[in-house]
Structures are given as structure tokens and as C-alpha cells.
Amino acid sequence: MNNNLTKIVILETSDVHGNILPISYANNESAECGISKIATIIERERENNENIVLIDNGDMIQGTPLTYYYAKIDNKKANPIIDVLNYLKYDAGVIGNHEFNYGRKILDNAIKQSEFPWLSANILAKATNEPFCGKPYVIKEFSTGVRVGILGLTTKYIPNWENPDIISDLNFLDVVEAAKKWIEILKQDEKVDLVIVSYHGGFERNLQTGEVGEKLTGENQAYQLCMEVEGIDVLLTGHQHRYIENKIINGVVVVQPGSGAKAIGRVEVSLEKHNSKWRVVEKFSNLIYCDGEQSDKKIEDIVEEVENDTQVWLDTSIGKINGDMKVHDYFQIRIKDSALIEFINRVQMDSSGAEISNTALFDNNSKGFSSKVTMRDIVSNYIYPNTLKVIEVLGEDIKAALEKSASYFEIYDGEGIKMNPKFEVPKPQHYNYDMWEGIEYDINISRTFGHRITKLNYLGKPMELNKKYHVVMNNYRAGGGGDFYMFKDKPVMKDIPIDMSELIANYILARGTIEATVNENWKVIHD
Structure with a gap:
């Protein structure tokens, strides 16, 4: 065994939109989607790899009748979506634009209930000028000594969509400027060996040519992050619901796992120790689709009560x-x-x-x-x-x-x-x-x-x-x-x-x- 070599696997869910179970609520037919199926992939990756980072990239708590029923009809108990994420032992979650849709009380309670940190480096509370959900980043250190910094960013375009009353106490900063600030802190002060940026946003340019693919409104800045911010090793993206794998832009490996929990993003990074410092020697990304995977019975049990109530209501x-x-x-x-x-x-x-x-x-x-x-x-x-x-x-x-x-x-x-x-x-x-x-x-x-x-x-x-x-x-x-x-x-x-x-x-x-x-x-x- 070479103690100077190590591998880290990063798993990303994004834009799940409340799809916990493998069903279509329109007709209750089975569907090849759902966190309960994704969970089987996560468990297999943990069995095969010692060093795992699991991140949700946003738009998790809104989107299905189950989440609507919980948020609008009966939210006296704990949020079942967060119960599921806690069970799966996520390392971090990132705020997506749809996290605000059910109002701040639902979101704030979800953050409090979570046994993992929610990250928002560019969403600041006006009163304190600090990240509104507590942390801009989190650090995970493995037994090998490798320190991984995970920075969370969210599309700054939320004020163009959301009810102003829900976000009146928040400022949404440019993600590129926020990334530059916090990555320097991660590298210089925290001495991390690997920088992961989890950005709830997508690509504003063609990944191959760099040509502008949409109006540069600031809604999506992933390409700009790759080109203008030094120090990013891995960029997890979302928001656009695209399926992106096996892409490296300006040395940054990128991935995007679509929507509705149909796939999970996977990034594998190999590091080598040289003169007491770890450096990245290889990295690539791929998607793993949940087609044919078994549904995790434990997750079905976690949401069973609210699911049954939702079905009656529907x-x-x-x-x-x-x-x-x-x-x-x-x-x-x-x-x-x-x-x-x-x-x-x-x-x-x-x-x-x-x-x-x-x-x-x-x-x-x-x-x-x-x-x-x-x-x-x-x-x-x-x-x-x-x-x-x-x-x-x-x-x-x-x-x-x-x-x-x-x-x-x-x-x-x-x-x-x-x-x-x-x-x-x-x-x-x-x-x-x-x-x-x-x-x-x-x-x-x-x-x-x-x-x-x-x-x-x-x-x-x-x-x-x-x-x-x-x-x-x-x-x-x-x-x-x-x-x-x-x-x-x-x-x-x-x-x-x-x-x-x-x-x-x-x-x-x-x-x-x-x-x-x-x-x-x-x-x-x-x-």
C-alpha cells in the first residue's frame, strides 16, 4: 500500500425537488428516480471507497406533492426530507433558489433540523453581513490527513424570482467575487489540499467553445467561475437540470446530475503526497443513473406517514x-x-x-x-x-x-x-x-x-x-x-x-x- 497516494470520491445530488420515492404522483406509477434509489448507489460507493464526500447542491425541499403537503397542510412534525438527508449522512447542503419557495419558516426549520451544515457564501444577512445560514464553507479531513474544503454558492438571481417579503433581510452577492474571497481563505488560512465548490447555478457558455449560450444575466456563472477563479479543483453545478459529465474546463472538473433524483454526480480525485503536501494528480467526473436500482426500504419507512397522508389528500x-x-x-x-x-x-x-x-x-x-x-x-x-x-x-x-x-x-x-x-x-x-x-x-x-x-x-x-x-x-x-x-x-x-x-x-x-x-x-x- 502506497501511503503517498489517496483517492477521494465526491457524490452530488442536485435539483432533487422533493423526489424521495420512485413514483410519479400524476398517476402513482413507478419511476426510475428518487433519493430512495440514489441511496443504494451511495451505499455501494461507501462500501467500495474509504473517502467519500456527499453534498446536496440545492433545490431539495420543494417540488412534489409530498413536500407541498408537508409545507402547506401539516408541518407540525419534523421535515421528512431532512430526516432522509440526515439518515444518509450528508456532509453539506447548498441553498437553492427553490429552497425559499415555501417561506422562511419552512427553510429556517429545515436548516435547524439538519445534522449537516447548509452553505451560503454569497447569501448574507443584511443585519450581520454574515452568511445567513451560518457557514460559507465546511472542511472535511480524512484519516490520510487530506483536508477538503467545500464552499457553497447560490445563483445571485433569486431576487428576480422570489417574493420580496421572503428575502427582504438578505443580500445576494456575485458568486465569482465571493468565490475569490473564500477560496483564498481556504487555501491560505485553512490549508486545504482540495477545493470543492458546490454552486447552485449552471453554465452560461458552451462548454466546448466558450461561446455565450444565453444572455449573461448573472443567473448562471459556472463557466466564469472556472475561468476567473483560481484554486477550484472540483465544481459541482445544478439549477439548469442538465446532465454533464466527463468535462474539464480550464483545469476544473465539472459535473451536473440533471433533476428529479434520476442520477447522482460522481467525481473521483487522486492525490499524491510530495514533500509533505498533497497535490491532485488525476480527476474525472461521471454520472450514475438510478435506473434498475433497488429502493432503500429505510427511506421508504422514514417518509411513510407523510406519504400516506399525501396520497389521501391527493x-x-x-x-x-x-x-x-x-x-x-x-x-x-x-x-x-x-x-x-x-x-x-x-x-x-x-x-x-x-x-x-x-x-x-x-x-x-x-x-x-x-x-x-x-x-x-x-x-x-x-x-x-x-x-x-x-x-x-x-x-x-x-x-x-x-x-x-x-x-x-x-x-x-x-x-x-x-x-x-x-x-x-x-x-x-x-x-x-x-x-x-x-x-x-x-x-x-x-x-x-x-x-x-x-x-x-x-x-x-x-x-x-x-x-x-x-x-x-x-x-x-x-x-x-x-x-x-x-x-x-x-x-x-x-x-x-x-x-x-x-x-x-x-x-x-x-x-x-x-x-x-x-x-x-x-x-x-x-x-
Whole structure:
């Protein structure tokens, strides 16, 4: 045995979004995902490797009906998600943007319950100017004497999405500047041999060419971290839900394990002792998918009670739909008005009093509503814990937003309507295509980008571009999320701090039966 050589294996989960069990809540069918399956991989890695670092990279405590039920219906007991992470003996967790979605009480209690540190080097409490959850980094030292520094960073773009009341006491600093500061401390003061940066953010540039792949808003800065910050050995990433492995950028090995606990990121680092100092001699990354893995029964037991309660809650019938409100074709939903989208917009308008509304079909998993509606149907179709805001905008802002959504389609080539690939790669962004109620408009995809809205009426007359209108939309969009900058910092006329799933349920409960209607106020056309 060579005591001058050692190997460290780093395991990363990211963007799990509450997927603890290997099921799809939309239909309760089994699925190749879940921390209970990932746990089997973790256990195998621990059996085969002496030196393991296990990190969650953020967006863990929100995202499934189980997490919603715990956060919104019954949170008197300990958070089952944290119980699972404690059982798996995580070394650290990083704050993701969705950690704030259920409010600070849920997040603060989760941090207190955790038997591992949560890291936030660039999220500071305004009152103290210190990391709000306690630590910017943690150090793990192995029996070989190797000291590993783990620095936690979070996308600084959170104020563009989150309800201001939830984060009013926090400052979100630039991750590159924070990384430079703390890595110097890790190297100079803490004398670490290996620096791991766990960043809840993704890549703003092409990993091969370095070309800009999206607008440089600061939401994703992983490439910049690799190129501008000295001393990073390993960069764990997330947020974009991409599957990235076997990549080294400017000497930094990177990995990203997708979303929904379908895979775990793995980085293997070999170090050699030279003149009493350890140095990295080899490193690589790969992904391990949980397809075919056994589910850890202990984890199933940990969440059994809240899971059973969630299932009962999900299958409670709350009303009926008279007519067709199902999704038969995802693309057709986005090229002409439909009963489902019209219904969601009408719920928003009824809840807010606004006469104009927009919403999106967030992904290609929504099934719509059948004749009997349960809570399972609602949370399966409206997957985010969004609240609503009514903001005051100009007619020209509405037109600009419509033009941005209109870029969802490629320029018509005579062979059918096609989706712009930019809304699919590097990750699906169907949630950034809005459909409106309360106005009448046409999207002509024969026209160039920015000149596609050929009809825009309000109450039967052309909309006045310099006139003010009140529009209801989800809090993500109202803050300019999705690069809808025309909405950012607009006056908020009304804030409805109730989750949309609850508003939809209340709307149905109050009426009993909902008529599926389509007024055909908008459509996609071509010359």
C-alpha cells in the first residue's frame, strides 16, 4: 500500500425537488428516480471507497406533492426530507433558489433540523453581513490527513424570482467575487489540499467553445467561475437540470446530475503526497443513473406517514369539469386558445380582480383535467408553488412580452409550425411561453422575431401602447423571470400570497362544476 497516494470520491445530488420515492404522483406509477434509489448507489460507493464526500447542491425541499403537503397542510412534525438527508449522512447542503419557495419558516426549520451544515457564501444577512445560514464553507479531513474544503454558492438571481417579503433581510452577492474571497481563505488560512465548490447555478457558455449560450444575466456563472477563479479543483453545478459529465474546463472538473433524483454526480480525485503536501494528480467526473436500482426500504419507512397522508389528500375529489379540459397535444395547446389555459387564466383573474392575465403550460407532463378533479390533478398540472401579483404595465410592455413569447416558434418555412430549439436546449423552457386572456392577439410566425404580433386588441379595439393596464401573472414572471425584463420593477397593485394550486382548488370548490370554455381570443398564424 502506497501511503503517498489517496483517492477521494465526491457524490452530488442536485435539483432533487422533493423526489424521495420512485413514483410519479400524476398517476402513482413507478419511476426510475428518487433519493430512495440514489441511496443504494451511495451505499455501494461507501462500501467500495474509504473517502467519500456527499453534498446536496440545492433545490431539495420543494417540488412534489409530498413536500407541498408537508409545507402547506401539516408541518407540525419534523421535515421528512431532512430526516432522509440526515439518515444518509450528508456532509453539506447548498441553498437553492427553490429552497425559499415555501417561506422562511419552512427553510429556517429545515436548516435547524439538519445534522449537516447548509452553505451560503454569497447569501448574507443584511443585519450581520454574515452568511445567513451560518457557514460559507465546511472542511472535511480524512484519516490520510487530506483536508477538503467545500464552499457553497447560490445563483445571485433569486431576487428576480422570489417574493420580496421572503428575502427582504438578505443580500445576494456575485458568486465569482465571493468565490475569490473564500477560496483564498481556504487555501491560505485553512490549508486545504482540495477545493470543492458546490454552486447552485449552471453554465452560461458552451462548454466546448466558450461561446455565450444565453444572455449573461448573472443567473448562471459556472463557466466564469472556472475561468476567473483560481484554486477550484472540483465544481459541482445544478439549477439548469442538465446532465454533464466527463468535462474539464480550464483545469476544473465539472459535473451536473440533471433533476428529479434520476442520477447522482460522481467525481473521483487522486492525490499524491510530495514533500509533505498533497497535490491532485488525476480527476474525472461521471454520472450514475438510478435506473434498475433497488429502493432503500429505510427511506421508504422514514417518509411513510407523510406519504400516506399525501396520497389521501391527493385523491380527494373537489369538483367536476363539464366539457373537455384535457391535454391531447402539448404543441396544439401552444398554438391556439384551449380550455385548460383559459381556465387557469380565469382563476387568476377571479382571484385578483385583474382583467388581463397570462400563464404557461409549464412542461410536457400536464394531462389537463378530466371530468372528476382531485388535488392530484391540480398539483400535476400546476407544478410550481407560485403566488400571484397584479402589476401595472404599459400596452407597449404587453406587446413586448407577447413578442418575446412569440419567439417560441421558428420562422415559418412552409412545412408546418415548429418550436424554436432555443426553448429546448440546453434545457426545456416551455414555462417561458405565456398565453394570455383578456386581450385578443395573433402571432404571425411568417414574420421575423420582434415583429410577429400582427393583432393586439383590448375590449375589441386596438390596445393603446402608451396606456396603463393591470395584468395578473405569477410572481416569477412579475419579477422579470425568464428574461421578461419589461415586467421587472413595475408597480405592484396587488399581491396575492396564496399558492396557485390552492387558488385553483378554492375556485373549483366554490363552484362545484366548471364549464370548459374556449373563447379563441388568440392564435398562431402564418402567411
